[in-house]
Amino acid sequence: MNKKYESLFTPWKIGNVEIKNRIVQCPMGGTSLFGWMEPHHLDKDACDYFMDLAKNNVGLIITGIAPLKNLIGGQWLYKKKSMFKQLKDYMDEIHKTGAKVFIQLTAGFGRSFSIPNSLAPMAKNKFMSGLLKPIIDISYLCASPSELPSRWLEGYKCRQITKKEINDIVKAFAITSKLLKEAGVDGVEIHAVHEGYLIDQFTLKYTNKRTDEYGGSFENRYRFPVEIVKAIKAECGQDFPVSLRYSVLSKTRDFCEGALPGEKYTEIGRDMDESERAAKYLQDAGYDMLDSDNGTYDAWYWAHPPLYMPRNCNLDDVAHIRKFVDIPVVCAGKMEPEVAAKAIKDGKIDAMGVARQFLTDGHWVTKLMEDRLEDIQPCIYCHNACLNMAHYKGVANDQAMEDSKHMSRCAINPMTMDGGKYDIHPAKVKKTVAVIGGGVGGMEVARIATIRGHKVTIYEKTDKLGGVFIPAGQMSFKGQDRKLLDWYRRQIANLNIEVKYNTEIRDLSEIKADEIVVATGSTAKTLPIPGIENAINAIDFLNKEKEVGNTVLIIGGGLTGCEIAYELSLQGKKPIIVEAKQDLMAVRGLSLANSSYLRDYFKHNDVPVYLNSYVKDINGKNVTIVDEQGQEKIEKVDNVITAVGYNPAPIAKASRHVHIVGDALKVGNLRTVVWRAWEVAEKI
Numbered sequence: 001m002n003k004k005y006e007s008l009f010t011p012w013k014i015g016n017v018e019i020k021n022r023i024v025q026c027p028m029g030g031t032s033l034f035g036w037m038e039p040h041h042l043d044k045d046a047c048d049y050f051m052d053l054a055k056n057n058v059g060l061i062i063t064g065i066a067p068l069k070n071l072i073g074g075q076w077l078y079k080k081k082s083m084f085k086q087l088k089d090y091m092d093e094i095h096k097t098g099a100k101v102f103i104q105l106t107a108g109f110g111r112s113f114s115i116p117n118s119l120a121p122m123a124k125n126k127f128m129s130g131l132l133k134p135i136i137d138i139s140y141l142c143a144s145p146s147e148l149p150s151r152w153l154e155g156y157k158c159r160q161i162t163k164k165e166i167n168d169i170v171k172a173f174a175i176t177s178k179l180l181k182e183a184g185v186d187g188v189e190i191h192a193v194h195e196g197y198l199i200d201q202f203t204l205k206y207t208n209k210r211t212d213e214y215g216g217s218f219e220n221r222y223r224f225p226v227e228i229v230k231a232i233k234a235e236c237g238q239d240f241p242v243s244l245r246y247s248v249l250s251k252t253r254d255f256c257e258g259a260l261p262g263e264k265y266t267e268i269g270r271d272m273d274e275s276e277r278a279a280k281y282l283q284d285a286g287y288d289m290l291d292s293d294n295g296t297y298d299a300w301y302w303a304h305p306p307l308y309m310p311r312n313c314n315l316d317d318v319a320h321i322r323k324f325v326d327i328p329v330v331c332a333g334k335m336e337p338e339v340a341a342k343a344i345k346d347g348k349i350d351a352m353g354v355a356r357q358f359l360t361d362g363h364w365v366t367k368l369m370e371d372r373l374e375d376i377q378p379c380i381y382c383h384n385a386c387l388n389m390a391h392y393k394g395v396a397n398d399q400a401m402e403d404s405k406h407m408s409r410c411a412i413n414p415m416t417m418d419g420g421k422y423d424i425h426p427a428k429v430k431k432t433v434a435v436i437g438g439g440v441g442g443m444e445v446a447r448i449a450t451i452r453g454h455k456v457t458i459y460e461k462t463d464k465l466g467g468v469f470i471p472a473g474q475m476s477f478k479g480q481d482r483k484l485l486d487w488y489r490r491q492i493a494n495l496n497i498e499v500k501y502n503t504e505i506r507d508l509s510e511i512k513a514d515e516i517v518v519a520t521g522s523t524a525k526t527l528p529i530p531g532i533e534n535a536i537n538a539i540d541f542l543n544k545e546k547e548v549g550n551t552v553l554i555i556g557g558g559l560t561g562c563e564i565a566y567e568l569s570l571q572g573k574k575p576i577i578v579e580a581k582q583d584l585m586a587v588r589g590l591s592l593a594n595s596s597y598l599r600d601y602f603k604h605n606d607v608p609v610y611l612n613s614y615v616k617d618i619n620g621k622n623v624t625i626v627d628e629q630g631q632e633k634i635e636k637v638d639n640v641i642t643a644v645g646y647n648p649a650p651i652a653k654a655s656r657h658v659h660i661v662g663d664a665l666k667v668g669n670l671r672t673v674v675w676r677a678w679e680v681a682e683k684i
Helices: 003-009 044-055 081-095 117-124 126-132 163-182 198-203 223-236 272-285 297-303 315-322 337-345 356-360 364-369 401-405 440-451 479-494 538-542 559-570 592-604 670-683
Strands: 012-014 017-019 023-025 060-067 100-106 187-193 242-247 252-254 289-293 329-332 351-354 432-436 455-459 498-500 515-518 522-524 551-555 574-578 614-619 622-626 632-636 639-642 646-648 658-660
Touching (some): 044 081, 117 126, 163 187, 163 223, 187 198, 198 223, 223 242, 272 289, 289 315, 337 351, 351 356, 440 670, 551 559, 551 632, 559 574, 559 592
Parallel strands (some): 023 060, 023 351, 060 100, 100 187, 187 242, 289 329, 329 351, 432 455, 432 515, 455 498
Antiparallel strands (some): 522 646, 614 622, 622 632
C-alpha cells in the first residue's frame, strides 16, 4: 500500500467502540437492513451488500435510513421483534470480518418527502388521501415543524407535526435502539440534523415557525435532537454510541434555491456561527460522533454532489467545525483518499466518509490497499440509479415506482442491491459473439459475455473504444467519465478481447459468429428551421470539430444542452438556452441533485433561458426566438448549437441471433445502456 494512504488504516474510537480503519461507508437511502417501501424485514439484498463490504476492509458501515415507521402501512419498527432476533445472527457473522456496524434511524422527512408524481393528485385531495391513509399516509410522511411548502409537489402544504407525534418518535428511537443494542449492533446514527430532513427542519429558522417549546430560541429549535439522544442514552446506557448525521452549513438561499460553491449569499439556514455553537451543544447533549457534510433539499447538490461539484467539496467546512468538538468527525462529499488521508494525518477530520463509490465498486478499499487503483471502477456521480428522483415544473417526484422501491442501485454496476437478477453465471454453451460498435454498450456486452466464457470480437469503425462517451467526456468537469472509459479499455485488454479497429460493418452477412450484438448508437435529430444548416451539432461541438465564438445559442434545454451551456459559461463565454418545455431538463430519471445545480448556476450567473419557446429561424448571426406569449425576439449570436436529441441507428433488426443494445435500441442514459448490455450478455 502506498504510504500516503497509511493514516486511513489506523484505528480510532467512537466512545468505547474501536474501529479498525478510518474508512466509513456512509448511509444511503435504500440500503436499509429492514427494507424500504415495504413491510419491515431483514432485507437479504442489504445484508449481502454490507457483508461483501465488510469482507473487503471497510472499517465502519452505517446502514441506510431505517424509518421508525414503515413508509407503507405505518407500523412501528420496534414491534417486529422477530426481525431483531434474525439481526443478532447476522451481526455475529459480520463481526467476524472485523467491521463495525451502526444502524441509521430516521424520524422522517417532513417537507423533503419526495411525493411520487403518481400520488400527487391524491395528496392534494383530502378525500382521496384519506382513503389512501391506511396504505401510505402522505400527511404524516410530510408532517413538518410548521406548515411548509413541499420541496417536491408545488402547491402542497405540509402540515405541522403534533407534540404527541414528536413524543412518539422520541420513544421509538429509544425502544428501537435498545433492541438494536441487544442484537449486537455497535451503535446507532440519528437521521438527522442534516440535509433538511425532519429533525433538521426543527433546527432551522426558515423552516421552524413554531411558538411552543420546539420553536423560537436556539435551545428550543435543537430540543428535538437533544431529547432523542438523551432518551437513547437513558435506555441503552452512556457507553452505547450514538452518531449524528450533521450538516455543518445549510448552503441555502431560499426555498428551492441553493448556494453554489464559492459564491456570496445570505444563509437562511444554519450558518457557521450557529454551527459552531450547535456542534458543541449536540456533543454535550450526548452525541458521540458527527457524520458530516453540508446542504439541504433546497441545496441538494451539497449532500449528494453531482459531477459539477468540486472534489472534497465539504472538507473545509467540516474541518472547521472539528475545532469546536471533542468527539470524532467524519467528512463526506466526493472525498479523495489521498486528500482524506492527509486531512486525518493533520488532525482536521477523524475519518473519510464514502457512499456511492461503494455501490459502483464494493471492493475499492481492498484494491486501494493492494495498490490496484486502476482496477477500481469509478463512480461518475450520475445518480441515474442510486438517486434518480427527478423534479421539474409541474411535476412532483418523476421517478418510476420500481426505482422508488429499489433505491441505491448503480447505473454502471447492475449487480448492486438487485436481488441476484444480474449475477454472472458461466455459459452452458460457449459461443462466438460479434459486437458491432465499441461504445460503452458494446464494451459492456463484450466484457460480461467474455467473463461468462464466450469468445468475443468487437468491430469498431474508429481507432478508439468509447463511442459517443468520448465526446460526452470531453467537457472539463467530466474527469470521472474519462476515468470510466480508461477502466473499460483496461478491462477489454485484460480479458484479451479481440478488437478490430477502423472496421465499419454495414452488412451482418460480412460476419461469421453464433451471436451478433448491434451497438451502433444513434444519430442526431434535426429540426425544420430555416438556416439550421449553419448550426453546429452538439456532438461536433463536443468533438471539437467546430470552434465557437463568444455568444452561443443552444437549441435544446435537456441535459446535453444544459451541460454544453455550463461548459461554455465556465470558459467565459455567453450561452443562451432555448427550450420548448416549461422547464430545463424536464425528464424522468435525472436526479434533482444534478438538475438543481445547473438551474441554480444559470440563475445565479444570469444565463438567459427561454422556456416554452422555440427558434423560428437562423439568419446569419440573428436568431429569431418565439416565446411563450408568442412574441418574437432576435438574439445576436456568434454560433448556434443544436442539442435536441437523437434517433436510434441500428444497422439491422433484432432476431433470434441478433441483439440490439444501447442507443441503437432506445436512446437513454448510461444506466439504460449498461443494464440492457448485461441483460443481453447474460442471455447469450
